[in-house]
Amino acid sequence: MRKPKIVILGAGYGGLLTTVRLQKLIGVNEADIVLVNKNDYHYETTWLHEASAGTLHHDKVRYDISAVIDRSKVNFIQDTVVEINKDEKKVMLEKGEVEYDYLVIALGGEPETFGIKGLKEFAFGITNVNSSRQLREHIEYQFATYNMEEVKDDNRLSIVVGGAGFTGIEFLGELTNRIPELCHEYDVDQNKVKITCVEAAPTVLPGFDQELVNYAVSQLERKGVEFLIGTAIKEATSEGILVAKGDQEPWEIKAGTVVWAAGVRGNAIIEKSGFEAMRGRVKVQPDLRIPGFDAVFVIGDSSLIINEEINRPYPPTAQIAMQQGEVVARNIAALIRNKQQLETFKFDNKGTVCSLGEDDAIGVVFGKKITGSKAAFMKKVVDNRALYMIGGASLVLKKGKLNMF
Amino acid sequence: MRKPKIVILGAGYGGLLTTVRLQKLIGVNEADIVLVNKNDYHYETTWLHEASAGTLHHDKVRYDISAVIDRSKVNFIQDTVVEINKDEKKVMLEKGEVEYDYLVIALGGEPETFGIKGLKEFAFGITNVNSSRQLREHIEYQFATYNMEEVKDDNRLSIVVGGAGFTGIEFLGELTNRIPELCHEYDVDQNKVKITCVEAAPTVLPGFDQELVNYAVSQLERKGVEFLIGTAIKEATSEGILVAKGDQEPWEIKAGTVVWAAGVRGNAIIEKSGFEAMRGRVKVQPDLRIPGFDAVFVIGDSSLIINEEINRPYPPTAQIAMQQGEVVARNIAALIRNKQQLETFKFDNKGTVCSLGEDDAIGVVFGKKITGSKAAFMKKVVDNRALYMIGGASLVLKKGKLNMF
Numbered sequence: 001m002r003k004p005k006i007v008i009l010g011a012g013y014g015g016l017l018t019t020v021r022l023q024k025l026i027g028v029n030e031a032d033i034v035l036v037n038k039n040d041y042h043y044e045t046t047w048l049h050e051a052s053a054g055t056l057h058h059d060k061v062r063y064d065i066s067a068v069i070d071r072s073k074v075n076f077i078q079d080t081v082v083e084i085n086k087d088e089k090k091v092m093l094e095k096g097e098v099e100y101d102y103l104v105i106a107l108g109g110e111p112e113t114f115g116i117k118g119l120k121e122f123a124f125g126i127t128n129v130n131s132s133r134q135l136r137e138h139i140e141y142q143f144a145t146y147n148m149e150e151v152k153d154d155n156r157l158s159i160v161v162g163g164a165g166f167t168g169i170e171f172l173g174e175l176t177n178r179i180p181e182l183c184h185e186y187d188v189d190q191n192k193v194k195i196t197c198v199e200a201a202p203t204v205l206p207g208f209d210q211e212l213v214n215y216a217v218s219q220l221e222r223k224g225v226e227f228l229i230g231t232a233i234k235e236a237t238s239e240g241i242l243v244a245k246g247d248q249e250p251w252e253i254k255a256g257t258v259v260w261a262a263g264v265r266g267n268a269i270i271e272k273s274g275f276e277a278m279r280g281r282v283k284v285q286p287d288l289r290i291p292g293f294d295a296v297f298v299i300g301d302s303s304l305i306i307n308e309e310i311n312r313p314y315p316p317t318a319q320i321a322m323q324q325g326e327v328v329a330r331n332i333a334a335l336i337r338n339k340q341q342l343e344t345f346k347f348d349n350k351g352t353v354c355s356l357g358e359d360d361a362i363g364v365v366f367g368k369k370i371t372g373s374k375a376a377f378m379k380k381v382v383d384n385r386a387l388y389m390i391g392g393a394s395l396v397l398k399k400g401k402l403n404m405f
Numbered sequence: 406m407r408k409p410k411i412v413i414l415g416a417g418y419g420g421l422l423t424t425v426r427l428q429k430l431i432g433v434n435e436a437d438i439v440l441v442n443k444n445d446y447h448y449e450t451t452w453l454h455e456a457s458a459g460t461l462h463h464d465k466v467r468y469d470i471s472a473v474i475d476r477s478k479v480n481f482i483q484d485t486v487v488e489i490n491k492d493e494k495k496v497m498l499e500k501g502e503v504e505y506d507y508l509v510i511a512l513g514g515e516p517e518t519f520g521i522k523g524l525k526e527f528a529f530g531i532t533n534v535n536s537s538r539q540l541r542e543h544i545e546y547q548f549a550t551y552n553m554e555e556v557k558d559d560n561r562l563s564i565v566v567g568g569a570g571f572t573g574i575e576f577l578g579e580l581t582n583r584i585p586e587l588c589h590e591y592d593v594d595q596n597k598v599k600i601t602c603v604e605a606a607p608t609v610l611p612g613f614d615q616e617l618v619n620y621a622v623s624q625l626e627r628k629g630v631e632f633l634i635g636t637a638i639k640e641a642t643s644e645g646i647l648v649a650k651g652d653q654e655p656w657e658i659k660a661g662t663v664v665w666a667a668g669v670r671g672n673a674i675i676e677k678s679g680f681e682a683m684r685g686r687v688k689v690q691p692d693l694r695i696p697g698f699d700a701v702f703v704i705g706d707s708s709l710i711i712n713e714e715i716n717r718p719y720p721p722t723a724q725i726a727m728q729q730g731e732v733v734a735r736n737i738a739a740l741i742r743n744k745q746q747l748e749t750f751k752f753d754n755k756g757t758v759c760s761l762g763e764d765d766a767i768g769v770v771f772g773k774k775i776t777g778s779k780a781a782f783m784k785k786v787v788d789n790r791a792l793y794m795i796g797g798a799s800l801v802l803k804k805g806k807l808n809m810f
Binding site for chain 2: 059130131133134136137138140141144145147148185186187
């Protein structure tokens with residue numbers, strides 16, 4: 001009898017956790033496991049704000065996939081997914097194709113620019129290792145160039161962050177810690193540096209407790225960030241951005257660096273392959289399969305699950321992706337063993353911590369509000385936990401944030 | 406009686422050595438000493454190729470002027486020289502002016518672009534701390550950007566060095582050591598990197614022993630450098646350079662980075678102030694004064710002294726500038742003490758070592774040809790000697806190259 005073939009697309013939080021759980025759950029004779037990923041490494045998406053600001057080297061936010069998978073059980077293919085042929089049950093890759101009996105789509109999200117003109121050309125993203133190190137190098141190049149100019153262009157030192165959500169705020173926390181170092185390093189007067197955060201929504205960190213939001217804003221303002229709330233970016237240009245409040249006349253903010261940290265949507269491959277989706281996200285069944293496709297699971301940023309309490313989708317996070325990975329691994333093992341009763345996914349929110357830099361954060365953990373160094377400590381616990389779940393204690397020792405006290 | 410006022414312009418090798426010698430030679434009651442410099446730090450011009458390639462941090466190639474001058478004897482003014490008014494014996498600065506009884510012009514050289522179109526706009530220089538760190542950041546940004554591009558532009562990884570003189574060759578030595586690190590750091594295939602050295606003269610390192618030149622060329626070729634000798638840069642553009650051999654049709658070399666390391670001329674202040682000069686260099690008297698100006702000395706890159714043996718000017722080096730500084734300090738002390746017999750400068754060539762990277766070099770030291778690790782060792786001796794002459798053993802301990810064995 002032919003062994004069934006399980007194909008996992010993507011080695012982010014969801015895909016990699018599914019893989020390591022499956023390699024434990026399933027015997028070599030039960031099924032073939034194939035993991036497909038663009039890079040030969042996994043990166044910590046939730047740490048990219050640090051690599052982008054330059055406070056943590058980008059090699060510290062990634063590790064080799066080979067360090068956590070069991071090569072005797074998992075066949076790793078380094079390639080890029082082009083399209084899923086759901087009728088013939090195969091995945092087209094750039095350099096080949098792979099057939100599946102069970103498929104896990106864990107391809108991650110993509111930046112959503114909402115059609116704002118110029119963002120793709122002129123704004124930097126905190127999306128992956130490549131984009132983060134480019135952003136870091138761009139900022140350093142602006143500082144390095146400033147002292148070379150005969151006529152100093154102060155706008156080089158103006159940095160605009162579009163979006164005051166999780167990524168935007170965490171990046172601002174790191175950036176404001178990094179600026180004094182950059183000024184020292186490149187002999188730049190710190191008073192010349194200007195940091196502006198533009199957010200179209202009426203509040204910073206929508207969905208977060210207001211007391212914690214106030215704390216975050218006042219801490220970042222103290223470190224020099226100017227917030228423009230309820231203000232939309234209308235266009236990005238080579239010189240900066242145009243913004244407007246409501247129907248008012250737009251005005252210009254000159255900036256040598258524009259960072260777009262506002263929107264995430266599902267992966268374009270989903271729609272390209274003909275699955276029904278909303279902004280690239282598939283509303284999955286309770287067992288995490290796509291309605292009508294009994295062999296196809298979607299997890300992570302491309303999946304959409306409604307939080308019944310508030311009747312709105314859960315925001316895509318590493319936490320939810322990893323919890324989905326656990327369930328998908330068990331559900332696939334059940335299917336292979338011909339058990340038709342699949343497990344229902346239920347999100348167990350352990351809390352959320354938003355970093356404001358090395359030694360400061362805000363968060364709600366096990367229902368309790370925390371701020372300052374206590375929250376910063378919890379943030380490191382969260383970061384190390386993700387490593388532990390995928391790679392165990394040895395990965396925590398190798399890549400973990402061990403400067404906890 | 407009014408104390409005479411000695412003003413030294415520039416804190417490079419020549420100016421700073423003159424200052425530290427004068428502060429020892431002259432009593433507080435004998436004269437006032439004023440040192441004027443644009444920055445509050447001295448930088449090692451001969452180490453800039455390392456900061457530019459990124460093999461040595463730029464903070465390691467500079468030190469605070471306050472670390473070596475005696476504030477009770479020397480008044481340091483951080484300002485930029487605009488012009489010397491030789492008739493009224495005063496120096497116009499950007500933020501003020503300073504009168505002098507004795508003047509030492511040690512303002513250093515400037516890049517000479519020989520009117521080649523586009524060089525000022527599009528080429529990077531190895532001229533000072535600001536330009537070196539900008540060049541380093543530019544190269545890193547090219548590598549960081551390469552992986553972000555959907556359509557990879559291999560020309561980003563093409564680096565052209567204009568000039569196979571001392572600076573060009575030393576930079577190539579560091580760069581070829583740095584490239585494997587950069588490729589590893591930014592996930593770039595090393596085969597995609599292209600390094601070209603373009604030199605208009607018929608040979609690499611003109612004036613150097615041919616056997617040593619052959620050694621240098623073969624070592625750098627082995628590390629991936631392509632040499633185009635007897636080939637002139639006709640124009641630099643945003644895309645690269647146009648080059649031609651003799652009267653042949655020019656052709657294009659695409660490059661994301663163009664470095665101009667070919668020419669040095671004297672300081673523009675010299676001509677602007679009405680002193681007679683050849684490409685900004687003043688042919689000084691044997692006592693290092695300007696003919697017709699009994700109170701004005703010129704040393705370093707803006708001075709011109711003929712090597713009688715070959716009837717050509719000595720090339721400007723740190724070694725000759727520091728030897729000139731010693732003589733000028735003694736001559737000024739003599740003038741203050743009303744001794745009219747001044748010392749004649751004679752260059753004592755202790756040798757020259759051209760680095761080919763951390764562990765390789767070529768040189769002639771005390772008349773003997775050396776290559777490889779022995780020469781690399783001697784290069785560090787030379788580097789440390791410059792620190793020792795200006796700041797003594799404590800400066801060597803602080804900033805020296807102590808990884809000698």
